[in-house]
Amino acid sequence: MSNELKIKKRIFFADDEKAWTDVMTALFALRGYTQTIACNDATKVIQEAQNYQPDILLVDLRWDKGSSGDPQILQGDHILNEIKNRKLFPTAFVIALTQELSTTDKAVFDGKWEGFNLILKSSSSDQLIADLHNLGAL
Numbered sequence: 275m276s277n278e279l280k281i282k283k284r285i286f287f288a289d290d291e292k293a294w295t296d297v298m299t300a301l302f303a304l305r306g307y308t309q310t311i312a313c314n315d316a317t318k319v320i321q322e323a324q325n326y327q328p329d330i331l332l333v334d335l336r337w338d339k340g341s342s343g344d345p346q347i348l349q350g351d352h353i354l355n356e357i358k359n360r361k362l363f364p365t366a367f368v369i370a371l372t373q374e375l376s377t378t379d380k381a382v383f384d385g386k387w388e389g390f391n392l393i394l395k396s397s398s399s400d401q402l403i404a405d406l407h408n409l410g411a412l
Contacts, residue, residue: 281305283412286328287312288319288353289371290337294395301399319353323363330367330411331357334395354387367411371395 285307287295295312302310313322316337323331335350350370357368369391370383383392393405406412 281307281412283307283309283330284326284328285310285330285332286323286326287332288316288323288350289332289334290314290316291334298399298402302403305399305403307403316349316353320356320362328363328366330369330406331363332369332371333357335370335372351386354390358387358390367391367406367409369393369406369409369411 285302287298287310289295289312292312292314295314299310299312311322311326313319319333333350333353335354337349354368354370357363368389370387371393373395375392375394380392383390391409391411393402393409396402396405403412
């Protein structure tokens with residue numbers, strides 16, 4: 275890939291579905307977004323994102339508890355709360371991903387995490403990239 279096709283946005287996926295993040299990072303790379311990484315462990319998202327300093331941080335709202343079944347494991351809402359409360363990533367686009375979105379969900383989200391964005395989690399990297407463009411993140 276030629277250098278002019280490489281896009282310099284640092285993208286960080288935080289999602290418990292490793293297969294999905296593997297596909298998304300690979301598809302984003304094919305489209306020129308070569309600085310894309312993922313974290314699939316909710317307990318490590320904040321530290322890894324701080325180390326990476328992304329331009330765009332995409333956080334899945336719903337995480338499985340994992341094989342340990344530990345009820346204390348962080349989920350997407352906890353991750354977003356920590357980002358908001360600690361004022362982390364002030365220049366990054368922080369975007370929550372969700373599989374389903376009702377009008378009520380959107381209203382609750384907007385009230386709880388003002389300044390963050392919410393988009394539907396898609397199996398299509400083209401749709402996700404289009405959504406990110408629509409938000410002004412790309």
